Amino acid sequence: MPFDISSLTTNDNHQSLKNSVVRALPTIIVPFKQIVDIKEIKVDPNTQTPITVGIPRKISDVDKNALEEAIKIKEKHGGKVIAITMGPSEAKTALRETLAMGVDEAYLLSDPIFENSDTLATARVLAKAIEKLGEYDLIICGEMTLDGLSAQVGPRLAELLDIPQITYVRKVTIEGNKIIAEKDLEEEYETVEAEMPVLLTVTREINEPRIPSLRDIMKASRKPINTWTASDLGISKENVGTEGSAVQILKVTVPKVERKGIIVKAETIEEAAEELVKTILKEGVLRG
Amino acid sequence: MDFSFTEEQELFRQAVREWCEKNLSLEKVREMDEKEEMPMDVIKGMADLGLLLMTVPEEHGGTGSDWVTACIAAEELAYADISIAVPVFFLVESSWGYVIDRYCSEEVREKYIKKAIRGEAFVGIATTEPGGGSDIASVKTTAKKEGDEWVINGEKIYISGTEEAKKMGGGYFIIARTDPKLGHRGMTAFFLPIDAPGVEITKRYDDMGRMGISTGGFVMNDVRLSDEYVLGEVNKGFYYTMEGFDLARLLIGATSVGATQRALEIGMDYTKQRILFGRPLAKFEGIQFEMADLWARNEALRSLVYRTAWMVNEKYSTGRFGPLEVSKFISAVKLLGPPLAFRTFEKAMIWLGAYGYTRECPLEMGLRGIMSYCVGAEGGLNIQRIIIARELLGREYVPYK
Numbered sequence: 001m002p003f004d005i006s007s008l009t010t011n012d013n014h015q016s017l018k019n020s021v022v023r024a025l026p027t028i029i030v031p032f033k034q035i036v037d038i039k040e041i042k043v044d045p046n047t048q049t050p051i052t053v054g055i056p057r058k059i060s061d062v063d064k065n066a067l068e069e070a071i072k073i074k075e076k077h078g079g080k081v082i083a084i085t086m087g088p089s090e091a092k093t094a095l096r097e098t099l100a101m102g103v104d105e106a107y108l109l110s111d112p113i114f115e116n117s118d119t120l121a122t123a124r125v126l127a128k129a130i131e132k133l134g135e136y137d138l139i140i141c142g143e144m145t146l147d148g149l150s151a152q153v154g155p156r157l158a159e160l161l162d163i164p165q166i167t168y169v170r171k172v173t174i175e176g177n178k179i180i181a182e183k184d185l186e187e188e189y190e191t192v193e194a195e196m197p198v199l200l201t202v203t204r205e206i207n208e209p210r211i212p213s214l215r216d217i218m219k220a221s222r223k224p225i226n227t228w229t230a231s232d233l234g235i236s237k238e239n240v241g242t243e244g245s246a247v248q249i250l251k252v253t254v255p256k257v258e259r260k261g262i263i264v265k266a267e268t269i270e271e272a273a274e275e276l277v278k279t280i281l282k283e284g285v286l287r288g
Numbered sequence: 289m290d291f292s293f294t295e296e297q298e299l300f301r302q303a304v305r306e307w308c309e310k311n312l313s314l315e316k317v318r319e320m321d322e323k324e325e326m327p328m329d330v331i332k333g334m335a336d337l338g339l340l341l342m343t344v345p346e347e348h349g350g351t352g353s354d355w356v357t358a359c360i361a362a363e364e365l366a367y368a369d370i371s372i373a374v375p376v377f378f379l380v381e382s383s384w385g386y387v388i389d390r391y392c393s394e395e396v397r398e399k400y401i402k403k404a405i406r407g408e409a410f411v412g413i414a415t416t417e418p419g420g421g422s423d424i425a426s427v428k429t430t431a432k433k434e435g436d437e438w439v440i441n442g443e444k445i446y447i448s449g450t451e452e453a454k455k456m457g458g459g460y461f462i463i464a465r466t467d468p469k470l471g472h473r474g475m476t477a478f479f480l481p482i483d484a485p486g487v488e489i490t491k492r493y494d495d496m497g498r499m500g501i502s503t504g505g506f507v508m509n510d511v512r513l514s515d516e517y518v519l520g521e522v523n524k525g526f527y528y529t530m531e532g533f534d535l536a537r538l539l540i541g542a543t544s545v546g547a548t549q550r551a552l553e554i555g556m557d558y559t560k561q562r563i564l565f566g567r568p569l570a571k572f573e574g575i576q577f578e579m580a581d582l583w584a585r586n587e588a589l590r591s592l593v594y595r596t597a598w599m600v601n602e603k604y605s606t607g608r609f610g611p612l613e614v615s616k617f618i619s620a621v622k623l624l625g626p627p628l629a630f631r632t633f634e635k636a637m638i639w640l641g642a643y644g645y646t647r648e649c650p651l652e653m654g655l656r657g658i659m660s661y662c663v664g665a666e667g668g669l670n671i672q673r674i675i676i677a678r679e680l681l682g683r684e685y686v687p688y689k
Contacts, residue, residue: 214353
């Protein structure tokens with residue numbers, strides 16, 4: 001059975017919101033991912049594969065920017081921030097961290113059938129959870145997670161929810177029911193606006209994520225973490241995991257960087273420089 | 289037997305580490321070492337994180353952390369600031385601040401403890417006198433009751449944080465003779481505000497290490513304090529002093545673990561990259577074996593530190609361990625910690641060769657800093673041996689009266 005998108009919009013959630021006056025207190029949802037700390041990854045010298053077993057896990061860096069932005073908006077405009085993540089039960093620690101940062105509600109989406117989901121299947125799980133959460137005004141994602149670097153989950157999620165999306169946002173302001181965002185297009189910035197509800201993916205430059213204080217951590221330990229399984233979300237096996245994924249990862253290896261060890265021999269410095277430039281051009285490092 | 293930290297403690301360690309990476313880089317530590325000053329933003333940052341006097345109960349303005357969590361903070365701060373200036377600031381306040389809060393009046397709590405928690409005052413310990421430090425029972429400072437006031441006279445030397453106290457306000461846990469006939473049972477603890485009339489800071493010592501926090505001395509000439517400044521009960525000061533020393537020594541153990549770990553990592557990183565005789569230095573067994581020994585010793589110390597921290601928690605919460613039993617273990621922590629860190633800095637400097645001997649390399653700051661705890665800050669190493677032997681053999685074997 002194909003994934004039933006229509007089930008996401010049966011109550012035409014976003015449309016009803018669009019047509020209504022924006023709620024004074026916005027609800028912001030932040031889907032994030034707990035990843036292995038890539039700084040700690042070692043490479044098996046024989047197989048050139050990364051060793052990820054026993055590596056500490058953390059909230060993906062740019063996802064922390066998304067959480068920070070959501071919390072900042074809440075601090076300015078009121079409302080609440082809901083953090084959701086798909087992962088094993090160990091991801092509860094990451095959810096606890098989001099609560100310490102200032103998130104109000106935390107949801108773990110966890111089920112063995114979610115394992116090995118690609119960006120499409122992941123977006124499906126997140127979309128179902130967001131639908132179950134009810135009304136919302138903003139969804140903020142990191143531009144990409146630092147393990148996969150695909151930058152697809154946010155945009156796919158917006159498509160599944162059928163709401164506007166603004167990607168690579170480096171600055172955001174809220175005016176009434178409007179989001180005004182500055183997009184980073186590398187060479188230039190583009191300012192765009194959209195009516196809420198809207199999904200944003202943010203870049204690292206948007207803010208400096210806060211470090212929770214001991215007091216915040218202690219308070220967070222008293223807040224609940226909710227867990228939703230596939231059956232809670234009404235998701236069946238064929239839409240998630242390996243079966244529901246469009247992309248199968250066959251192998252992950254570390255690119256081998258080998259130096260060519262070219263030595264330029266010449267009588268004079270001028271000849272050496274000329275020979276060096278020729279070599280660089282020949283190797284395709286520079287275009288002539 | 290479960291050796292794992294709680295989720296809360298793991299998140300706290302991660303938060304402290306992240307803060308240190310951003311605010312206490314080795315470059316910043318070098319800057320503190322050269323300027324001989326701890327920037328206020330570091331102190332405020334620690335306050336914002338909830339590190340300052342973190343063990344003070346929540347109802348008194350602290351976070352009511354347990355001692356395992358306090359050890360985590362000490363370990364992480366020392367991993368970052370190997371000169372140990374920041375760890376000294378942290379541990380002096382955490383241990384003595386806790387004891388001051390435990391026995392102080394509401395007035396002292398409001399005026400000093402709560403401010404220190406916010407990073408707006410410094411609280412520390414001042415017991416050492418020109419006549420000696422480790423021998424607390426022979427303190428010469430006196431406190432005489434005159435009407436409603438106590439009149440205090442004496443001198444304290446080699447005191448951590450005098451410049452910080454002068455700059456930020458605050459004061460010290462001091463001990464004075466109130467009934468000379470009773471020996472150590474005739475000593476009373478007071479909170480001495482650094483700006484009390486009659487207190488005069490005499491000097492700042494030119495220390496060899498931990499330059500970011502000052503060491504100084506002060507005299508007390510007819511300093512008049514009301515009963516509000518007596519800590520706990522009159523003539524019980526000796527015992528409160530021992531309690532404070534125990535807590536400080538525990539945190540020194542955690543500081544040693546963090547500093548040792550960093551020295552090892554600096555050594556490992558360098559010797560993996562440095563090529564000598566056609567292979568990385570780290571491939572030589574002479575270096576590997578030293579690293580392995582130091583790592584093993586540090587892991588043994590780490591286990592002892594956290595086990596002892598757990599005993600301290602039990603002492604305060606359930607009374608499962610008595611103070612003397614806990615002191616025995618704490619003395620073992622203080623006996624083993626600083627010399628291990630010193631040894632590791634020394635070895636790592638040798639692995640790094642000529643570079644290790646320069647100020648471009650951070651290791652020498654570590655060697656200079658941790659030496660203060662080998663020399664005797666918070667109690668000399670032989671004092672720890674005497675305490676351990678006293679508990680092993682019995683009080684009748686104590687080599688002094």
